[in-house]
Amino acid sequence: MKVIVCNNYDELSMEAAKIMAATIKEKPDGVLGLATGSTPIGMYDNLIEMYKNGELDFKDIKTFNLDEYYPLSADNDQSYHYFMNKQLFSGINVKEENIHILDGLSKDPEKECADFEKLIDEAGGIDIQVLGIGQNGHIGFNEPDDKLYANTHLTDLTENTIKANSRFFEKESDVPTKALTMGMGTILKAKKIIILANGKAKHKVVSELVQPMITTNNPATFLNAHADVTLICDKEAFEG
Numbered sequence: 001m002k003v004i005v006c007n008n009y010d011e012l013s014m015e016a017a018k019i020m021a022a023t024i025k026e027k028p029d030g031v032l033g034l035a036t037g038s039t040p041i042g043m044y045d046n047l048i049e050m051y052k053n054g055e056l057d058f059k060d061i062k063t064f065n066l067d068e069y070y071p072l073s074a075d076n077d078q079s080y081h082y083f084m085n086k087q088l089f090s091g092i093n094v095k096e097e098n099i100h101i102l103d104g105l106s107k108d109p110e111k112e113c114a115d116f117e118k119l120i121d122e123a124g125g126i127d128i129q130v131l132g133i134g135q136n137g138h139i140g141f142n143e144p145d146d147k148l149y150a151n152t153h154l155t156d157l158t159e160n161t162i163k164a165n166s167r168f169f170e171k172e173s174d175v176p177t178k179a180l181t182m183g184m185g186t187i188l189k190a191k192k193i194i195i196l197a198n199g200k201a202k203h204k205v206v207s208e209l210v211q212p213m214i215t216t217n218n219p220a221t222f223l224n225a226h227a228d229v230t231l232i233c234d235k236e237a238f239e240g
């Protein structure tokens, strides 16, 4: 795994945006795997800036998001649909039909997940996948467990994740207890992966991630089995 340690969040956001921009310029009809959460917001701001100054064009870009809460409607302001629209899509020229986010109200989640996998394959696979990392090592919503799922699936969120994500909701009991998420195999099939982490709260899981080992107790460590992963973190996440 390649590691880039940045002095601060702004630097991390610029490093991540530069790698995304390089992929988009190299393949203007490429496929981006995207994440929500607080960590990639600065990167998205930079990508919007690059689009506005004419450096980037998203007109033929396709996107697939990692996950969505379940059950939650797309227009709920806590949904990942809403987040992506606000933080990125409304600021760039990506076409609506090229945006793919799992339907948090799907009546048939199993079919929804299978269709999502098929759409990724039909698009030619993900060229670059952006990841954040949970304080417990989750990527997407693949939570630490004895076994991890390979494909996109419906999952229960752990107490730890519900607590961590409650900062975005009015109260903890409002956080959905389930989510639809890409599986470990879906993520690992991406041709290139960048994983972003900032702040002391991520130090423990980041220090496990940079060890040459794999454990289902920290799902992010499976990235050590991938040939093209870059960890972009700040000093606090790296050094503690």
Ligand code: F6R
Pocket (backbone or CB within 6 Å): 034, 035, 036, 037, 038, 039, 040, 066, 067, 131, 132, 133, 134, 135, 138, 139, 140, 141
């Ligand atoms: C978001 C996602 C999650 C987050 C993780 C870190 O789509 O899949 O795995 O990346 O929970 O969240 P933040 O960035 O808010 O610390």
